[in-house]
Structures are given as structure tokens and as C-alpha cells.
Amino acid sequence: MSIVYLNGEYLPKEEAKISPDDRGFLLGDGLYEVTPFYEGVPFGLDGHIARLLRGLCFMRITFDVSMLEEMHRTLIAKNGLDTADRSMVYLQITRGAAPRTHYFPEGDVQPTVYAFAKAWSRPDDERWNRGFSAATVPDRRWSRVDIKTICLLPNAIAFQDAKEKGADDAILVRDGVAIEGAHQNFWAVFGDTAVTHPTTNNILPGITRAILLEEARKAGMKVEERPIQVEDLAHADEAFFTGTTGEVRPVVTIDGRPVGRGVVGDVTRRLSDLFLARVEAVKRAAGAGV
Numbered sequence: 543m544s545i546v547y548l549n550g551e552y553l554p555k556e557e558a559k560i561s562p563d564d565r566g567f568l569l570g571d572g573l574y575e576v577t578p579f580y581e582g583v584p585f586g587l588d589g590h591i592a593r594l595l596r597g598l599c600f601m602r603i604t605f606d607v608s609m610l611e612e613m614h615r616t617l618i619a620k621n622g623l624d625t626a627d628r629s630m631v632y633l634q635i636t637r638g639a640a641p642r643t644h645y646f647p648e649g650d651v652q653p654t655v656y657a658f659a660k661a662w663s664r665p666d667d668e669r670w671n672r673g674f675s676a677a678t679v680p681d682r683r684w685s686r687v688d689i690k691t692i693c694l695l696p697n698a699i700a701f702q703d704a705k706e707k708g709a710d711d712a713i714l715v716r717d718g719v720a721i722e723g724a725h726q727n728f729w730a731v732f733g734d735t736a737v738t739h740p741t742t743n744n745i746l747p748g749i750t751r752a753i754l755l756e757e758a759r760k761a762g763m764k765v766e767e768r769p770i771q772v773e774d775l776a777h778a779d780e781a782f783f784t785g786t787t788g789e790v791r792p793v794v795t796i797d798g799r800p801v802g803r804g805v806v807g808d809v810t811r812r813l814s815d816l817f818l819a820r821v822e823a824v825k826r827a828a829g830a831g832v
């Protein structure tokens with residue numbers, strides 16, 4: 543049975559009730575975060591909370607985030623996920639329930655705070671080593687995708703379009719630039735340099751992306767944050783996505799054409815190893831499995 547968190551209470555999912563007047567439901571007036579846990583140890587939680595706080599400020603929602611770490615840990619524990627290899631907490635905060643208006647409701651409206659936890663798994667080594675395919679699709683999102691809103695219709699359409707083209711994932715293209723995936727950040731490798739889009743209003747500043755940049759720089763690997771022209775993908779040696787439940791995910795074909803030699807490349811492998819080593823270090827520091 544799944545135990546969820548709703549507005550201060552932990553309860554079975556079936557008992558969680560949200561008002562039909564909720565502005566998240568009616569207007570998409572809300573934010574979300576997905577934070578990974580490894581053997582019950584949060585990974586990058588501070589970054590996720592900081593990104594959420596930035597979104598809350600942008601949306602002018604007043605909410606005290608100081609309870610979030612404990613709530614995340616409690617939810618993982620109540621769902622028996624402390625020992626799960628990989629799990630995550632999905633958190634959503636909306637402006638709350640109020641009669642429908644386009645402007646913000648007046649008076650004291652409490653935000654709706656909902657969270658659930660679940661296990662997820664990494665593709666097995668054989669699947670990962672084969673690499674994944676991606677298809678380019680237009681980026682039809684708004685001009686503030688750095689805010690992690692629950693309005694994911696353009697992302698869902700992009701992913702669906704890519705799926706219908708037979709690809710595993712989408713690369714969103716705006717003005718000739720490969721911006722990011724439908725739910726992950728995108729990287730391409732040219733020679734020995736890994737390149738990813740800079741953190742502007744046009745991409746979601748991924749926590750996995752930030753951690754990987756840090757690890758790569760520490761290891762002396764070459765990284766650049768600059769826009770990637772779609773036409774340059776024809777000369778890329780490697781490509782990959784990064785994200786909470788994707789970790790480092792190799793892309794070996796784009797629009798049916800091989801990226802480089804069409805196999806998972808050395809830079810991608812090395813970055814993936816660095817990422818997984820960081821996960822192990824965080825687990826060790828937290829005393830997981832001891």
C-alpha cells in the first residue's frame with residue numbers, strides 16, 4: 543500500500559482527496575520536484591529544495607520549505623524504501639483551492655502540498671550498453687522553463703511525438719538549438735569535450751546536470767556550457783541525457799542516424815562512472831547499508 547503525504551498528513555493513497563477547485567487541477571498553477579534516494583539516502587536534496595524555493599518565489603507562493611527534508615525521509619521510511627537500491631519522492635505544491643479566477647485568489651489560501659514515494663530502477667547493463675535513441679522535435683514550451691511547473695503538456699507531446707517516431711526519447715529544438723530532453727538535460731560530446739546548454743530561461747537547470755559538471759571539472763575533464771546547434775549533431779562523437787531517474791543515459795542515434803560511431807562512447811562512460819561514484823560517496827558519508 544502506498545503512503546502519501548497530503549497537507550501535513552501521511553495517509554494511504556486511496557484516502558488522499560484533493561479539491562476539484564485546486565488551482566493545480568484547474569490552471570496548472572503549481573510546481574513540482576523529483577528527488578532521488580539511494581538506499582534511503584537523499585541525493586542532491588538541497589539542490590532540489592533550492593530550485594523549488596526559487597520557483598515558489600517566482601510564483602509568489604508563501605511556503606516554509608524547512609519541513610521538506612524530514613517529510614521526504616519520512617515518506618521513504620513509511621513506504622519501506624530505506625533499503626531500495628533506487629527510489630524517489632515526487633513533491634507537488636500548488637497555490638491551493640479557491641474559486642477559479644485567472645488572477646491569484648485573495649485572502650488566506652493554503653497551498654496544497656502533495657508527495658508520493660516510489661522505487662525506480664536503472665536499465666540493466668546490457669540495455670545501457672546498447673545505448674538509446676532520440677528524435678528531435680520542436681520545443682513548444684513557454685519562455686520560463688527554468689521554473690519547474692506542473693504544466694507539462696508540451697513535454698508530454700514532445701515525448702509522445704518522439705515515441706511515435708520510434709525513438710526512446712525526445713530532444714527539444716528551439717531556433718535550431720538542441721535545448722534539452724522532454725524530462726532530462728541533453729549533452730553532446732565533440733572530441734573530448736562534453737557540451738551542454740547553459741542555464742538560461744530556456745532550460746530546466748537540472749540537479750543531475752549540475753552535479754555532473756562539478757564532478758567532471760574536479761576530474762579534469764573538458765566541459766563547456768554553450769548552445770548546441772542541431773546541425774552540429776551530425777559531427778558529434780557522443781551524446782547523452784542526464785536527469786534524476788535517467789542518471790547518465792547514452793544516446794547512440796538521433797533521428798535514425800548514428801551519433802559518432804553509433805556506440806556508447808568513452809566520455810559518456812567516464813562521466814557515468816563519475817556520477818555513480820558520487821552516489822556511492824554520498825551513500826557512504828550517510829552510512830547507508832551499515
Ligand code: PDD
Nearest residue numbers: 576724725726727746748749750785786
Ligand atoms: N525531470 N529537463 C527537464 C525538462 C526535466 O523535466 C528534468 C527533470 C530535467 C533533469 O533535472 P534533474 O536532473 O534535476 O532531474 C531536465 C523530472 C525528473 C521529471 O519530470 O520526472
